[in-house]
Amino acid sequence: MSAYIRISRPLVGLIAIMLLTISVVAAEAANRVALVIGMSKYQSIPQLANATNDATAIAEKLKGLGFEVDTAIDQPLADLVSTMNAFSFKSETSDIALVYYAGHGVELNGQNFLIPVDVKIAKPSDIGAQAITLKHMLASVEHARKLRIVILDSCRNNPFADWPVQEVAKAGTEEFDSNATRSIRRAGLSAPSVDKGMLVVYAAKDGEVALDGEGGHSPFARALIENLPARNVEIGMMFRQVRDAVIKETKNKQEPHFYGSLSGVPFFLGGADMNVASLTDRKQAWGSLAPDQALQLASLADEGNVRAMIGLGYMSLSTNDKARFNPEKSYELFSKAASEGDPEAMFELGKLHEKGIGTKQDVAKALELYQKSADLGFADAINDLGFLYYQGASGLKRDQAKAVELFLQAADLRHPQAMYNVAALIDDGVVKGKTPDDAAKYLYAALRSGVKDVLEQLETNPNQFKPATRKALQAELARNSLYAGKIDGSIGKGTQRSMRIAFGETVE
DSSP states (O other), X not given: OOOOOOSSSOSSOOOOOOOOOOOOXXXXXXXXXXXXXXXXXXXXXXXXXXHHHHHHHHHHHHXXXXXXXXXXXXXXXXXXXXXXXXXXXXXXXXSEEEEEEESOEEEETTEEEEOOTTOOOSSGXXXXXXXXXXXXXXXXXXXXXXXXXXXXXXXXXXXXXXXXXXXXXXXXXXXXXXXXOOOBOSSSOOOOOOOBTEEEEESSOTTSOOOOOSTTSOHHHHHHHHHTTOTTOBHHHHHHHXXXXXXXXXXXXXXXXXXXXXXXXXXXXXXXXGGGGGOOOHHHHHHTSOHHHHHHHHHHHHTTOHHHHHHHHHHTTOSSOTTTOOHHHHHHHHHHHHHTTOHHHHHHHHHHHHHTSSSOOOHHHHHHHHHHHHHTTOHHHHHHHHHHHHHOBTTBOOOHHHHHHHHHHHHHTTOHHHHHHHHHHHHTTOSTTOOHHHHHHHHHHHHHTTOHHXXXXXXXXXXXXXXXXXXXXXXXXXHXXXXXXXXXXXXXXXHHHHHHHXXXXXXX
């Protein structure tokens, strides 16, 4: 039987690992990557005075914060697409992936478009073929391992606002929702649909105009330039400071807006607290923050910030500081965040109920919360429920078919251990309709996710998988231009080297 990797509940025992010695020089891939896009010199629509200046200055600030920065200044559509696709591949092995865009943006029939400099549009229906969709931009960061941010300073004006309504109505091609309102937004973009774990920052609230500004920078870009380097300021608080600075400079004419939410561990772009992002255990990461950081979070929580509530909840469970340890307070904070509909809070609240921490033990309530969290797409909850169904639990009858269904669901959300476990289950013939090629795709995605256990299992015990799956993995590595050897199922040094590169290491 193939080996399984557990996340928080045992499925079967892990096979003992014997580390191999590989004669390579390995270094971690860039853990902070950014793509900065500036569009000023439009060829057929009004140019923007400050967009390129803004992008150039933001790029320099990010480089100073340790980001590996790609820039796209006044690129035509074809070049911009290539740049974004290359960045998307790179971002998969980064901890933080950030995109900043300054330029024209427009919303048409419910779809947001970002406009390259070579756009030549005679009618609204031309937009889809000559612009980048916001969905495409979000996809370029969605597989980063910990933090995903898209920042848009793209609502400065709408160069197509004077189109006749009847012409806009004709733009209902298959690229648009046929039931959407036939309209072009006169100002700004529409609100994006964003999953938890990604933050989208608009320079101005949806439907409102962001000022291009004077003195070389837009008000929003200037606030970013000043606040990005802030030391020991958690990123959630940093963006609040950006918002406040823009409101002040524009005398309440412009207010940046945030969509989606960050999850996981706290992040600091500068200062001594940067190292907490390297911690994968949320309780340990939040619990390691200094008292002044707790005060910052408390001020955000008082404003109703759910992420701050969750962070304080983790802090209250940390055993590193006896003065801070307060399970009852943690229960209160997770309860409040869960009541706001946050799936991570529901999952953590479920664990408190299951173990009787900070509240009376109630396994039935725990299962109810796990299910609610899973129903909202929280991968940890889905994967955990899979283990519970696979093993059986108090109040939950063992159901292998249900467990496999949940593992597949979590794997398709790119939960690392779930992807590995699904590959193992496919290899064992447990998952009907799935082939070795499917198993290999899950293994490849698990490698890209950055969980060391996956790489170690595949390096030290490759024969846990059948030859057909090992061959399929080599073929998958080759399809991604990471392997040029024989497709023979032998996981030798060449294949191991390719797996390390897929994992995100620079190998020589």
